[in-house]
Amino acid sequence: MNQDKGIVLLVTTSNPQTQLFIDYLHQQLDCPVSVVAPAADWKGRDPARVLVLLDADHIDEATMQQWHVKAAEEAGMTLAAFNLRDEDHAVEVLSAMNLQGVFYRSDPLPLICKGLNTLLEGYLWMSRSLMTRMIQFFRRQQLNSYRPVCGLTHRELEIIAMLGTGASNTEIADQLFVSEHTVKSHLYNIFRKIKVHNRIQAVNWARQNLGAPPPLVGRRRRNEPPAASNGH
Template sequence: MNQSKGMVLLVTASNPQTQLFIDYLHKQLACPVSVLSPGIEWKPRDARQALILLDADHMSEETMQQWHARTTEDENLTLAAFNLKDEDHALRAMSALHLQGVFYGSDSLPMICKGLEALLAGELWMSRSLMTRMISFLRRQQLNSYRPVCGLTHRELEIIGLLGSGASNSDIADRLFVSEHTVKSHLYNIFRKIQVHNRVQAVNWARQNLGVPPPPDLCRRRGSTSSAAKSEPRDGFR
């Protein structure tokens, strides 16, 4: 038996069917496999690598969150979930838990073993479509974390960030590849939405309500753009 690959801890209800599943995994993976009750007060006991497999069919969201909290600070623990209903269910679980692998109730035993082998080797196990949806979700979440209640757009947030750096309307136009007229229109909308009257008030409002705004693209400085970039239309959104 290969002890170096770690062990699998199956968090689920203990019954005869579970025991058959454990016996199959133990034989196929050639590593220790144990079952833990979802409600047990379990804590990591040593530095051994362990894959914790949560049974979504026998655990509430609250219980899964508790197991997630137990594993986040231990780099030797890998968290995955199985018996998920579909990709939507998996996306909801991944948005709440730091899962490195997901398995559906429809997955075959050989497929589950293949995925567990990958997870034990330090890889991720999920479909490409699920990964794409998760990345899109995280991007939207990151953007929304910077969007205040008043409804500023991402472009308006970029402009507020540039105001804080002391950029003039001309500087902002060059950096965002828009016209100064467009910048003035954005500033008018910003001032109206956050109910301020000038640039200083807008910057102060941003510092009080946004903390650190999303970083604008500051790598393009005035006068350093290429001739091709300068020839592009500058009176619209990008």
């Protein structure tokens, strides 16, 4: 095994079909392949490049966002998703998180291995038509960024971005150092301004008009002590 090439981390539930897939990857890829349960707290290891392959069939959106945050915090980690239904599903996932690779349920195993090797070399793996759709999507987001967004305030934009990470009202309140009642008031105003009725509709609206929410990195929760200083 070529450890210098990096490792492939398959995030999925363990079952006989998964083991067959892992055995195939071990035979075809010149690097280690490991399996991690979706909710496991995986810690980084020595290889400079870690390719995380998220199983869309067995991972919910909140767990995907947790890996999105982890990848933003750890240098050398690349995210890809497999078992996506079709290109529309890929656009939906890509609008919510930063993926370098996309694999569909219909992709044959040799093509998946080719894509994984490409990702391990530091390149993107997705179709030209999907790239075109995402370029158009982000161009729309860029245009929207130059005009007021339905009268939303800066604080309301912060809160709607947090909704996209799956944060609860309590978690939003802790992150922003406000009360849950204040969060509920902001949500009422947000729903009224963008003409939606629930959190799911608000998240879908945000993805179409604001783009993917940034990872919530660097914030402290209420009552959480600041990080220790190294004295410099």
